[in-house]
Amino acid sequence: MSAATAPVRRGSRAALGVLGAAHAGPAVAVTVLAGLLCVAQGLDASRAALVVAAVLAGQLSIGWSNDLVDLPRDLSAGRTDKPMATGEVSVRGVRAACAAAVVVCVLLSMALGTAAGLVHLACVASAWAYNLGFKATVWSWAPYALSFGGLTAVVSLADGELPPWWWPVAAALLGVGAHLLNVLPDLHDDAATGVRGLPHRLGRARIAPVAAVVLVTASLVALVGAAPPTPVTVATAALVLALAAVVVTGPRRVPFLAAVAIALVDATLLVVAR
Numbered sequence: 001m002s003a004a005t006a007p008v009r010r011g012s013r014a015a016l017g018v019l020g021a022a023h024a025g026p027a028v029a030v031t032v033l034a035g036l037l038c039v040a041q042g043l044d045a046s047r048a049a050l051v052v053a054a055v056l057a058g059q060l061s062i063g064w065s066n067d068l069v070d071l072p073r074d075l076s077a078g079r080t081d082k083p084m085a086t087g088e089v090s091v092r093g094v095r096a097a098c099a100a101a102v103v104v105c106v107l108l109s110m111a112l113g114t115a116a117g118l119v120h121l122a123c124v125a126s127a128w129a130y131n132l133g134f135k136a137t138v139w140s141w142a143p144y145a146l147s148f149g150g151l152t153a154v155v156s157l158a159d160g161e162l163p164p165w166w167w168p169v170a171a172a173l174l175g176v177g178a179h180l181l182n183v184l185p186d187l188h189d190d191a192a193t194g195v196r197g198l199p200h201r202l203g204r205a206r207i208a209p210v211a212a213v214v215l216v217t218a219s220l221v222a223l224v225g226a227a228p229p230t231p232v233t234v235a236t237a238a239l240v241l242a243l244a245a246v247v248v249t250g251p252r253r254v255p256f257l258a259a260v261a262i263a264l265v266d267a268t269l270l271v272v273a274r
Contacts, residue, residue: 017089018097021082023063026182029260030151031056033267037155037167040270051116051158054108055151057101058124064098066131073193116157123150140197141176148175166225167270173218174263180211181247181256208255212244215262222266236269 034055038048067074067084074085083089105124109117123146130143149172156163183190183199184207190200199207219240223233243265246258 017083018064018093021064021067021084021089021094022060022097023066026178026260027056027059027063029263030059033263034151034155036264036267036271037152038158040267041155041159041161043155043159047158050108050111051155054105054112054117054120055154057105057108058120058127061098061101061105062124062127062131064094064101065128068094068098069131073189073195076193077189079189112154112158113160116154119150119157120154123147123154126150135197136195138198138201140199141179144175144179145172148172148178164225166221170218170221170225170266173214173221174259174266177211177215177218177247178256178259178263180207180214181259184208184255185252208248211255211259212247215247215259216240216244219262219266222269226269228269228272232269232272236265239265 031052035048035052038051043051067082068091070082071084071091074082079085084091084094106121109120109124111117112120126143126146130140134140134143149168152163152167152171156167180199180202183197184204187200187204190196202210219236223236228236240262243258243262247255247262250258
């Protein structure tokens with residue numbers, strides 16, 4: 001590597017490290033979910049783009065704050081998948097990125113209008129509350145339910161309407177299911193560092209079955225609310241049940257990915273049934 005290209009390589013590695021600390025996978029999944037909700041609501045392209053940008057900024061701030069708060073635990077557990085814990089990226093760099101994401105999130109959220117903006121900021125604050133302490137309590141599921149359920153209201157309020165009753169109900173259930181599965185691979189590290197949220201209290205053997213029931217219930221609510229044609233209902237039910245089986249039997253991160261897939265199936269259902 002030449003002296004001229006070395007700074008570029010280091011900069012690229014640092015950028016990838018900062019991105020890795022943002023929990024990019026879940027952030028993108030929630031942002032795509034918001035985009036599908038925008039399509040289901042019938043928002044015009046510019047309004048939808050504003051919602052998606054606000055949600056992405058909020059999700060990035062949530063991911064970065066999570067790794068910042070968890071850094072002492074990650075160092076104690078010897079986590080090799082956390083960029084700050086491995087020294088791949090500096091704490092200062094992640095703090096700066098998180099602060100910038102918060103500012104952008106506030107500005108974009110309020111550009112949606114007072115009601116939609118405040119609801120979105122409340123959703124982001126709820127997720128931050130999880131990072132700052134709720135994750136270690138029996139109420140660890142509540143921020144997920146509030147943030148996912150509230151996201152549907154952000155989209156509809158951006159259009160000057162309240163969401164249909166089943167949007168926040170189904171989304172809240174999806175959030176709870178995702179929470180249960182998201183911590184599954186980290187149970188050992190969490191236990192070693194004193195984190196005991198709802199999934200930890202359920203125990204490894206019960207997390208996936210309980211999550212599968214919650215996710216299937218969310219899909220049932222979506223099917224009842226959307227009332228699509230019979231062929232769509234049958235196809236959706238079959239796909240969700242297949243993914244629920246993966247939730248119960250899949251290894252490591254696979255159950256969480258199956259939960260994300262169920263959420264996207266349900267969101268796509270809204271678009272197809274619209």
